[in-house]
Amino acid sequence: MEGSPSSPNWAPALVRRNFRIDLFSAIGGGAYVAVLVTFMPVVVRRLGGSTTDVAIVVAAPFVGHLVSPLFSYLLSGVPLVRVVAGAVTIARATFLVGVLVAATPLMLAATTVVVWVIAVANIGAYTALMHGMYPDRERAQAMANVRIGGAIAGIAAAALAGAFIDVVPAAWVFAAVAAIGLPGSLAFFAVRHAGPDVPVARRSVAAIARGVWADHRYRRLLLCFSVFGVGNLMNVAVYPILLVDHFNAPNSFVGAMSAVQSATMIAAYLVWGRIIDRGSSIRLTLVNTVVAILVPIAYIAAPETWALLPAAAIAGIVTAGGEITFFTNIVQLAPRERIGEYAAAQSLLMGIRGTAAPFAASALLGVADARLVLLIGVLFMTAGAALMAGAVRVPRAAAPLPAAPAQTPAD
Numbered sequence: 006m007e008g009s010p011s012s013p014n015w016a017p018a019l020v021r022r023n024f025r026i027d028l029f030s031a032i033g034g035g036a037y038v039a040v041l042v043t044f045m046p047v048v049v050r051r052l053g054g055s056t057t058d059v060a061i062v063v064a065a066p067f068v069g070h071l072v073s074p075l076f077s078y079l080l081s082g083v084p085l086v087r088v089v090a091g092a093v094t095i096a097r098a099t100f101l102v103g104v105l106v107a108a109t110p111l112m113l114a115a116t117t118v119v120v121w122v123i124a125v126a127n128i129g130a131y132t133a134l135m136h137g138m139y140p141d142r143e144r145a146q147a148m149a150n151v152r153i154g155g156a157i158a159g160i161a162a163a164a165l166a167g168a169f170i171d172v173v174p175a176a177w178v179f180a181a182v183a184a185i186g187l188p189g190s191l192a193f194f195a196v197r198h199a200g201p202d203v204p205v206a207r208r209s210v211a212a213i214a215r216g217v218w219a220d221h222r223y224r225r226l227l228l229c230f231s232v233f234g235v236g237n238l239m240n241v242a243v244y245p246i247l248l249v250d251h252f253n254a255p256n257s258f259v260g261a262m263s264a265v266q267s268a269t270m271i272a273a274y275l276v277w278g279r280i281i282d283r284g285s286s287i288r289l290t291l292v293n294t295v296v297a298i299l300v301p302i303a304y305i306a307a308p309e310t311w312a313l314l315p316a317a318a319i320a321g322i323v324t325a326g327g328e329i330t331f332f333t334n335i336v337q338l339a340p341r342e343r344i345g346e347y348a349a350a351q352s353l354l355m356g357i358r359g360t361a362a363p364f365a366a367s368a369l370l371g372v373a374d375a376r377l378v379l380l381i382g383v384l385f386m387t388a389g390a391a392l393m394a395g396a397v398r399v400p401r402a403a404a405p406l407p408a409a410p411a412q413t414p415a416d
Contacts, residue, residue, distance in 0.1 A: 013199050015140045023138050023196050024147055028154045030093075033189025035155025035267075036162035037097060040182040043163050043263040045117055046245035047256065048175045054110030056246060056370050060363035061114040063242040067359020068118050069125030074349040077129030081345070085137070088130035090193035096124035097190055101183035104176045125352070132332050132348035136341075137198055142282055145333050149278025152328060156274065156321075159267040167260020216343060217350040223338050225396040226287070227354050233294055233389025234358045235365075240301040240382035242363035243375050251375065252310045262317040269321030277326050286333035291397050293326035294390045301379045301386070 014020075046062045080088050103116035139147045162182055169178050218224055248254045254262075280289055296319065303316035331351070339347035369378045 012137065012140075014137050014197075019197060020139065020143075020147075023198075024151070026192055026196050027138070027147075027151045030189035030193045031151045031155035032158045033186040034093070035152075035158035037182045037186030038155070039159030039163045039263055039267060040166045040179065041100070041117070043259060044166060044170060044175065044256070045113065045179075047248060047259055048170065049110045049113055050245055050249045052110045052113070052175075054114065056242075056367040057364070058110045058114045059245055060242050060367040061111075062117050063238070063245075063363040064360045065114070065117040065121040066125060067238070067356045069121035069123075069356070070128065070352040071356025071360050072122060073125045073128045073352040073356065076126035077345060077349040077352075080126070080130065083130075084198070085130045085134040086194065086196045086198050089127045089134055090190060090196070092123055092125075092127035093190040093193065094187065096120045097183050097186045099123060101180050101187075104179040104183070107176065128352045129345040129348045132335055133345045134196075134198060135332055136336050136344055138196070144336065145281035145286070145329055146278040148329055148332065149274035149325075152325065153271050153274045156267040156270040156325075159270075160264045163260045163263035163267065165260075167257045167263070170256045213346045213349065217347060220338065220347075222396065223347065226290075226334070226338075226393070227351065229294075229389050229393035229396050230351070231354055231358050231389075232392060233297075233386050234355065235362045236382040236385025236387075236389065237297060238359050238362035239366040239369075239385070240304075240379050242366040243370070243378050243382070244304060246370065247304060247375050248313075252307075252313070254310050254313075258310060262313060265314055265317040266321035266324065269318045270325040273322040273325035274329070277329055281329060281333050286330050286337045287397055289326060290330045290334060291390070291393050293323055293330065294386075294393055296326075297323040298383060298386050298390065301383050305376050305379050305383075 046059050049058050049062055076092075097120075100116065100120040103120065104113065107113045107116050135144065135148060162185075166178050166182065248259060277289060277293075299319050300316050300323065303319065304313065307313050307316070332348075335344055335347045335351065366378055366382070369381065
């Protein structure tokens with residue numbers, strides 16, 4: 006990787022070293038997350054959980070996003086590496102213990118919420134760290150390559166978990182993948198980062214809100230993401246219900262779907278990373294948003310279980326693009342010294358829509374067919390994509406950031 010004189014963190018040898026640690030961490034994390042995200046809502050439903058229990062599991066990461074700005078504010082004076090590695094390590098250890106003591110579907114769902122709240126507490130620090138660790142011209146490709154390692158591990162983990170969950174208690178499988186993920190999170194403590202390129206001061210919440218709101222283009226994009234995200238996340242809450250209740254898909258097939266998704270993620274990471282480094286992260290987001298609409302359409306049209314595999318393939322492409330652009334959009338639009346604040350604002354809105362949408366879907370499932378609920382979600386997604394098409398064409402106008410006195414210097 007090529008370094009840059011603009012940052013001591015971008016010395017070639019240091020970038021390569023940090024990349025190797027990041028990759029190792031992602032391999033363990035990819036196995037852990039693939040099994041958690043793929044099987045937890047399905048397992049909760051098979052154990053007799055209600056649609057509300059499933060909604061809690063689906064909403065769990067977004068409850069984490071909802072409270073992440075508070076953690077970003079409280080942890081703003083802590084070195085970035087400690088925040089990122091510490092949050093993930095504590096979350097995985099909590100999950101390992103929690104799944105072994107959870108005795109009901111609701112307890113499993115509650116454990117999932119607690120784990121995601123801890124894990125997503127590092128979102129602001131992680132975004133700033135990715136900006137500091139990798140040079141501008143190589144950041145998206147480096148992040149993509151790291152995620153390719155995680156996706157490969159996810160393929161193996163999902164396939165094995167699908168087979169084992171059919172013959173041993175699911176809690177044992179969940180605990181095993183948490184144990185596999187722990188060495189990677191502990192290894193991340195070894196990342197070397199000299200600190201932010203520009204000194205950052207802890208600012209009041211009001212000052213942060215005014216600064217982000219003053220950026221017209223970013224504000225408009227957040228609106229697009231919110232409308233689209235409501236529909237998308239309503240649908241995500243419906244998929245496990247359809248898999249169990251309508252398609253009666255065995256766990257081995259659910260694992261196969263996850264493997265297909267991870268496989269297409271690998272190819273998508275390679276393509277998306279190069280496109281972003283050579284072009285616009287925002288334009289890729291629009292493409293990704295339009296493609297995402299095909300996933301619920303595939304679920305609506307599928308006549309049999311096997312017909313869901315194309316949906317899994319499309320979901321892999323969309324997930325890969327979304328994971329990268331979540332961070333690269335902020336890096337592209339935010340002033341360098343405000344990256345963490347922009348990340349906190351995006352995370353807050355994601356948390357609001359992601360917490361509300363699954364429960365809205367659960368309520369609708371009580372009065373409407375699951376595929377009709379998916380169609381409602383498609384309408385929201387289409388409206389969000391249309392709004393985003395207009396926002397992408399709007400040239401960014403530099404807005405002055407309101408001045409605010411520094412309160413506590415950050416490391």
